Amino acid sequence: MRRRDREITDRGEIDRIIHAAEVCRIAMAREDQPYVVPLSFGYDDEVIYIHTSKSGRKIDFFESNKRICFEVETNVSLQVDEEDACEWTFAFESVIGYGTISELASSAEKTHGLNQIMRHYSGRDWNIDRAATATTRVWQIEIESITGKRSVEKPPT
16 A cells, blocks of 8 residues: 555454445456446455345356455545645545455355345344345355555645
8 A cells, every 4th residue: 555644454443444334346357357336235344245136247257257356435525625626635434355256055145145235234134035035146255355544534724
């Protein structure tokens, strides 16, 4: 990381940012074609969970290359300067990580993953109908490396 003064190294802080984020973006590559998509997600302090339909472009990429990059951010605010356009910036907290994606196979695994996603947004577990796990593909991203970055708000001028 170029700006060491903005680096977040505490895993508890990184986990807090992930839990506070509303959207997870994942980046994939197939041959020389990149693809980035925003998703709803769940996180259990070790693994990121996502869900997809039975088929589609994301799945084609997953099956071609299991390596994933993901990004989340929170506390984003535009920082303006009334005198200097080059001083406009953003305050934010972000996390970028790399990992490997794999599909969850059993109904119990899928229920766990879907509940992680629902817990992320609702704060509670749900009774996931078995029929829902039969029509939904659920995936986990095993995190191999992760970094955090923070840019704080500028004091008013």
